[in-house]
Amino acid sequence: YHFVGKDITRFHCVIWPAMLMAAGLPVTHTVFGHGFLLTKGEKMSKSKGNGMKPADLVKIFGVDAYRYYFMSDVQFGHDGNISMERMVQVYNADLANTWGNLCSRVFNMTKKYFDGKVPEVPADAAARVANPMLPIAEGLYAKYDACLGQVDFTGAAAAVQELAGRVNLYVEESAPWNLAKKEETAGDLAAVIYNSLEAIRIIALYMAPFMPNTSAEVFSRLGLGKIAACTDIEAATKWGQLPAGNAVTVGDPLFPRLNMDEIDLDAE
Known part of the structure; x- marks a missing residue:
């Protein structure tokens, strides 16, 4: 090109x-x-x-959110009508509410329910607990690769956000806070948390071209090596590669919400 x-x-x-x-x-x-x-x-x-x-x-x-906005909301190849209001809207919707919130809530629940370690999932729970993210994750590489091959950065970002949105919904549907109340559902709780953490690992890999610093931070919080070492994204995003027992760090919010009324561009 x-x-x-x-x-x-x-x-x-x-x-x-x-x-x-x-x-x-x-x-x-x-x-x-x-x-x-x-x-x-x-x-x-x-x-x-x-x-x-x-x-x-x-x-x-921040650098990563700046990059993400222009890659996701401005269709490459066309004129892009940008505004501060729209940037804040995309930042809060895609990054603060979806991607950042997902990492925060799942990392916090891992700390609360499993002492900050990736849980080991019992075989019976793995077979019993539904995983609606799996088909999305398995089909993501084909969509992502096709979009990038056509210089469609917006489409690639949207495909990744589809998975992030589904994981957030999965957490709500599974209600791990209720599973944690009963000893007999401890295995199911482990499966839900593991599935959520593994989806986060995969999303971080696909988000890396857009937000390299954030993805590196997520990898670090998952107790994984340097994300730059994952040169074969198709192989690296196969489901089930997050090691049980890895230490998970909560850390500060990745994308604190922004209030348009509090932004003074002239002052910056």
Whole structure:
């Protein structure tokens, strides 16, 4: 792929390939013209004074959330109409409420019910307790790979969020806080917590290209090695690779909620 702005495609699609061929150099297979970032329907420019500085946004959202927003909410290849309100909305919905909240609640329950260790699941409980995340996780690589092959970052991020949303729903449906009240459902509790932790491990791997620092932190809290060592994502995301007995760390919230009323971009 050769990425260019959509307003300079003539040079890069005609003149530049001709120059490469004349020099006996290889020509790119695909020229991809990306769109413009717009604010209130207008292209950002210095003369209009409607620009948004990346450094200012990073101070508010952090590097990973900044990256995630532009990869997930702005369809690559099209013009993207961005606003602070929309950034906060996506941050709170996808990261604070879904991904960050999932990690926080499952890590806390692991600490509370299993002394901060990945539980060992009894064979009978593993066979008895439903795992609705498994088919989603097993089909995720094909969706994710196809999206990235088509430079559809938004589609890839949405596919991962589908799994994250299903795990949150799974926790609500399974109600581990009720299972913990009875000794006879201890095995079921272990299965629910293990399934949730394993789904988090898999989500972290798929989120790594978007949010490398956050995924590395999640891996660390799961007691795993460096996430950068997982070079074969298809193999690394096979279900059931989280070792029982791993120490799980709760840590601070990954994405504290933001209040639009408390953000002062000018002050940043």
